Amino acid sequence: DAGVIQSPRHEVTEMGQEVTLRCKPISGHNSLFWYRQTMMRGLELLIYFNNNVPIDDSGMPEDRFSAKMPNASFSTLKIQPSEPRDSAVYFCASSRGTVSSYEQYFGPGTRLTVT
Amino acid sequence: GENVEQHPSTLSVQEGDSAVIKCTYSDSASNYFPWYKQELGKRPQLIIDIRSNVGEKKDQRIAVTLNKTAKHFSLHITETQPEDSAVYFCAAPPEGNQAGTALIFGKGTTLSVSS
Numbered sequence: 001d002a003g004v005i006q007s008p009r010h011e012v013t014e015m016g017q018e019v020t021l022r023c024k025p026i027s028g029h030n031s032l033f034w035y036r037q038t039m040m041r042g043l044e045l046l047i048y049f050n051n052n053v054p055i056d057d058s059g060m061p062e063d064r065f066s067a068k069m070p071n072a073s074f075s076t077l078k079i080q081p082s083e084p085r086d087s088a089v090y091f092c093a094s095s096r097g098t099v100s101s102y103e104q105y106f107g108p109g110t111r112l113t114v115t
Numbered sequence: 116g117e118n119v120e121q122h123p124s125t126l127s128v129q130e131g132d133s134a135v136i137k138c139t140y141s142d143s144a145s146n147y148f149p150w151y152k153q154e155l156g157k158r159p160q161l162i163i164d165i166r167s168n169v170g171e172k173k174d175q176r177i178a179v180t181l182n183k184t185a186k187h188f189s190l191h192i193t194e195t196q197p198e199d200s201a202v203y204f205c206a207a208p209p210e211g212n213q214a215g216t217a218l219i220f221g222k223g224t225t226l227s228v229s230s
Binding site: 031095103108 | 149218221
């Protein structure tokens with residue numbers, strides 16, 4: 001398996017622009033997670049899905065952030081409009097989400113820079 | 116919601132010494148406690164986890180101990196090597212998600228092992 005795939009790996013955009021981050025989870029995994037990592041705030045859980053359904057989005061910082069999972073093999077995290085304080089590394093992770101295996105497998109991350 | 120506190124934030128040891136990182140959590144119903152390692156510029160990866168029905172788990176040079184009464188758990192690394200240098204994160208399920216499907220991460224401990 002190729003593991004969790006994220007695109008793009010790097011994104012540089014200007015304030016006010018729309019940004020879309022993409023994630024393909026490991027096949028057969030039922031749970032998908034979006035995290036944001038910064039030096040100041042550490043690794044923050046933004047939202048997670050179970051069987052393509054959003055379970056908890058309480059970590060999404062503002063209405064400017066939205067996430068979708070239209071099917072079991074694809075998810076997007078959108079920021080519109082983007083702001084400089086959104087600059088961070090965004091990780092997507094997936095897991096089987098079963099009692100026997102809660103291990104989360106992280107993608108390589110997308111480094112977002114908003115100027 | 117769940118609050119995960121981790122300390123120390125940085126830890127420097129000599130090669131061959133032991134390293135201990137501690138975490139506390141707030142939700143007494145939590146029952147799954149993993150540790151992730153993140154090397155510089157890489158993604159977080161699970162190194163060991165423990166469930167609430169055991170007090171200790173070992174895997175070669177690493178071990179995790181859990182004290183449910185005090186609501187804290189610790190990572191122990193023995194005979195440290197330079198390749199152990201990384202950021203280590205503890206985690207626990209968010210309140211109301213005791214099964215461990217989602218995770219709240221501590222702020223991380225930067226471990227430096229000098230030879």
